[in-house]
Amino acid sequence: MSETIKYQKLTPNTDIDLKGYDKAFDFVFKNNDVKNIAISGPYGSGKSILIESYKKTSGKKHSFMRISLAHFRGNENDETEEEFPDDAEKDSPKKLSEEAVLEGKIINQLIHQVPSEKIEQTSFKVKNKINIRDIISIAALIFLFVFSLILIMFSTQLEDWTNSFSDGAFKILLSSVFGRYNQLAAGMIVIAASSLFIFKLVKAQKYKNLFKKINVNGNEIEIFENQDDSYFDKYLNEILYLFENVEQDVVVFEDLDRYDSVEIFERLHEINDLINIKKADKPIRFFYLIRDDMFLNKDRTKFFDFIIPVVPVIDSSNSYAQLISFLKDGNVYDGLNDGFLQGLSLYIDDMRILKNICNEYIIYLSKINITELNEDKMLAMITYKNLFPKDFSELQFGRGFVHEVMSSKNKLIESLVAECETQKQALQRRIDKIHSEVSYSLEELDILCNVKKNKSYGYNSTHKIEEEYSERKKNFKENQEHGVTLIQAAIQKLENQKSQFKNELFKDLITRNNIGQLFSASTANELGEINDYKEIKRSNYFDLLKFLIREGYIDETYCDYMSYFYEGGICANDKIYLRRITDQRGRAYEYHITNPDVVLSSSIVRLANFEQEETLNFDLLAYLLAHRENETYKTYLSVLIEQIKENEEYDFVSQFYNTNKSRIDFVKEINVQWPDFFGIILDNEYFTDELVKSFSLETLYYCSENEIKQVNQINQDNVLATYISSNGTYLEIEDPDISTICSVFGNLGVSFASIDYGKSNKDLFDMVYEYGFYDINYENVRLMLITEHHVNNEDDIKHKMATLILTGADTPLENRMKARIADFVKVIVENCEGSITDVQNVAVMILNSETIDMALREKYISYLSTEVTELSSVENKNLWTAMLDCKNAAYSADNIVRYFESFGMIDTLINFFNSSDLVADFSDVSNSFNQNTIENFFNAVVSCNAISTVKYKSALPELGVKLDNFDVPDIDDDKMRVLIDESIIVFNAENMEFIREHYQGIRYQFIRHNIAEYIGLQSKVYDYDETEALLSMDINEDEKIQLIEYVKGSLSVTGKNYSDRIMAAIITDHFCESDAQSLFETYGSYSDDVQNAIYNAALGRIRSITNYERKIDFALLTRLLSGDMDFGFKIALFDYSLKFINEEECKVIFNGMGYEKLGAIFEPRSRKRYDNTNEIKKILDTLKRHTWIADYHVTNDNPQKLTVVKTR
8 A cells, every 4th residue: 555655745846837927937037127026825825836946947047045934823822913913012122023033034044045255244153163272262261361360369368378388399389370470460361351351242232232231229221222223224234245245146035924024025125225236237136925915905016026926726616626636646535525525625725734634644544544434534633633733632631622512512412401301391381281271161261251350450450361361261272172182292202302312423413503602612720711712713724623523524433533543452431331331330322332342352241241231332232233143242132132122121222223323233133033113112202203214114125035024023913014004204215225115015015095295205106106005095096196197187186086097098096996996986986076077988987897885886976977878888777776866877768768678667767757958869769679668668658647748748759659549547638638649549439438538638639639530430439519519629621511410419509619611501400499599680790601501590490480589680581581481471570570670671671572662651641552462461461460550451443552551
């Protein structure tokens, strides 16, 4: 691996592409007046790389001097800088001193980059190696000065001491050393040395400012007042001298901007101007590498002669690509998550930091990843280490900001649990209030409220009473509406949340509401001093730190990513846990065991331990599950699960399941050793709906084909299938294994009562649709139509559901409905709102399905508005009655006769027959039915008075049947008329006699309709009354004449509306004496034929007329007297008529009788004479008898004449 790893240098890269920049540099060097050049860009943008790259490409054309003024602040200074902004105390001594130091650093670097032999005249000296001779000389000089000083100060004492010795060589030697001449020489030496010392001291003070103040008798005296003068001002000549002797023509100043001092740029600009006065041909150019915001306004364009901006080589928009590149170079990219790297890169905009993070990550990964640590978390820790090195160091000792944040997890859990508990108590109080309400109804509460208000006084009192009873009403309603059940469900949900909080990772507990509080951590030391970690919170990378913690890249396991793991050893956590086992003191389920394999291999651990609650540990169980192929571990696991089962450790199971550790293996094992576990957790307080669903799903997933029996064991009493089927949101599954789910659904017999389509996985929903894993109910079928068949018309779904589905397209929905046709039809009937509009073929298909209960099919018919064209298409005849009752059979002759053929003329058929305004065509029924059926139907219709006359008339004639021997009594007259009018009853003597006997009221219609036959059978059917009645009816006159011929006896014509011809015939042949008076009196009103008949009748009845004094019409009288009649009858008739005629009428009669001359009798002065004949005499006798004349006599002068004597 080491051969493929590539680390990243933190030094500038001098191989960058200078495209665009090279021309800018060339421009600078072509213009001698361009001497102060800024290369500007943010930190890490590549300014140094740019200048170094150009230096490399320019060759020997230009010589560069680099003055780097790197300045780094410790954490302690960061806070100070924040507290004293740039503009505060700008001219303070501290600020001026810092500028002096900065200038000194520039001079120092300048001195050391100029060969000393070229600046011999400068007073600035570079420290050289001290020669031993110089040290000896200085030491000898000091010794001589000290000796001389002692000799002068202690001359008397030395002289006495010398004299104390006895004479000899030693005394002579001492006398020569401490003699008076030597004392004089010593004085001169002291004076010379002191003068030299004072000179050196003053010079040092002048240039090095060794002493700022002296104190004399408590008074401070300043030695130099200009102690803070600028070095540039103080040593301007020296500096100019130095720059004049440099070989380079380019001086590059780096990191000046880190001091945030604009004044240093001003002074450098002045120096540049001064040194270039003498270097007009080849000026010295100052390049300043600064950040863009060094000058806050347009001043920088006044200060600099040219500015070269640097496009950053890295920022948050492209750091991801750089990061990926570095990681790939280091061969450590593959184990990292792209999403994490993208998030990380958003916060890092410094190339050096990015490189160093990658370098350190490579090293850490190779050193501490022997336990398969999470590589994302490791990179997060390295990032944290690079950005906050001090806090990282503190974290190793259990201190610092991140440690405080992580330590707040328990407090956060406690607060969340406390909040749930508060809500739970509030809900419990609500239940108590609901249970405390003892009223029986809202009306009772209203009465109590009104009574109490009537006894109260004042608005406030009444208002309180209303509030109290409003609350009580609310309690009562909630009690009635199962509010308690809902509240209890909410309480259970809160309990589940409390359990979940304890198992959540720290990152999962962080929310928008608490993130601010969590990251405002602070600590206090033993002295009570507060550390609020301002240096971290004010850092530009604080948001990155929050991102790493919030997303769980830095979490409770941070210690695993900070130090070595020594194989064969056991960490503190694991030791504590083993100690707890031996002490039988359990720890929290979630207690972290760093190395479960080490724990399990410890001699302390025995099989019996797994029967104890101390072994209920998430990490331990997860490890056993993951390594259960080990026989020992498998035994441990079996005993541990048995303990969980016997002790009903549901809390532990739910919490472990929530950790997602070895979940698959856990589900398998728990189902094997505890098959009825799933049925238990359905109503268990520790298992939320989400957990139950997840457990059931993984049970389905991870039971292989060989474990189907196991699934069936879990599904005892159909508990698993029932749970799935009743869970409408069960299909809300991410990335489902559709094949496995389908297989197990089919084996279990899953059938969803309802499905929440909005939350369902669409592929899974399609599988449910295709294989029919759903109940046949309205909502499910409707859902399938909308989602899979794209039917959006709700009316069609309600009223023609079967038509939409049973199309013959062989869809899964159609096949499902056909397979469960009875249930399907039940759904249709129960949800159609009383109206079904299925097309005919679908309706017939349903009606012909014998798997559907008869009552259900009849119900379907009752709602069906579609007509079935052929009743015979419905195979079960027992449904025909319902179809006719509900008008679902087409109104046709074929359907009517078909039904009659099976059931006879019952009320259902009669009602159906009468129900339509349509007229059924019975003309073709002979093509469908045999003659016997047709005749039976015909006879049934004939005798059925309940059938409407219209339908009666429409059916019978077209059947082609006649009644030769009609013997059906009690048929309604209107129907008898139909039988007669349609010539259905054959006219014969027997039928005529039956009709006379049973149908008096319509016999004449029968006769009239069959008048020819009636006339022809008069010999058999004659009846006087019928004939008389028929003569008044509207029948042909010839036929009446024929009837008259058969009349026996007279016929009256009085009051009859006979035609003249008929009347004449009757009067002629069948004169009725009772008509005589009327006819004779009205003679003049009749036609000639009738008058003739009356006249003839009168001729034979003159005696009757006269005897009975019948009044006759004058015209008839005149005609009779004028006619050819015996004169005796005439005289008798004349005699009778004189009773009611007058003279003028008598004259007319005389004229008619041929005795016109007799009319003169009535002339006043007439003296006519009349023939003396017997006829005239009889006339005159009659007149005389009636006193119309007095007398008459034979004329005297002419016996052949008679003379009438008039009355007066």
